[in-house]
Amino acid sequence: GESVGLHLPTLSVQEGDNSIINCAYSNSASDYFIWYKQESGKGPQFIIDIRSNMDKRQGQRVTVLLNKTVKHLSLQIAATQPGDSAVYFCAENGGTSYGKLTFGQGTILTVHP
């Protein structure tokens, strides 16, 4: 049969706005989470990670929030810039699985100048 492509959620913001990208993860055994940014023609680029013993972690212009109760992650980008336009993926480790990350479907972020 015909395959159906993933319909990625999209987020469109103005330059300078703050952006929030959300992700629901599936495996309650996951204890490590990563956010990646993927630009066209490139591989996923590591942004920030968080372990399950934390509920918030900050980097440069980015903050990740983890809510284990409802299995939800969010990535906040402050003062969003046109160079932030990309597809953003959350990934979880599924607990103790060697070298395996399970990725979300991704969110397309578009920043308008």
Add this chain to the structure above:
Amino acid sequence: KAGVTQTPRYLIKTRGQQVTLSCSPISGHRSVSWYQQTPGQGLQFLFEYFSETQRNKGNFPGRFSGRQFSNSRSEMNVSTLELGDSALYLCASSLEGSGNQPQHFGDGTRLSIL
């Protein structure tokens, strides 16, 4: 420090052929994971290698295989290519592949099957 390097960047093959893709991890990284990325299925885990041993495998047919060399470089092989194997194949490396270390990705090999 050089990042993860994948070669070639692009490949065109026909059905029934086989292909080998190469990945050089970040210096000092001993774990290499492979992923397939398609518009329909997103990013899916293929397998992971550490110290020349496959430690983990995803749900792909046996046509997909890999290996790792003593210098941690890795190759993956796909035999009897099918149209559905057209995808971006990504390699990622980490220090030891334990579940709480970040993986760093290369820019992938774009494989097109005619």
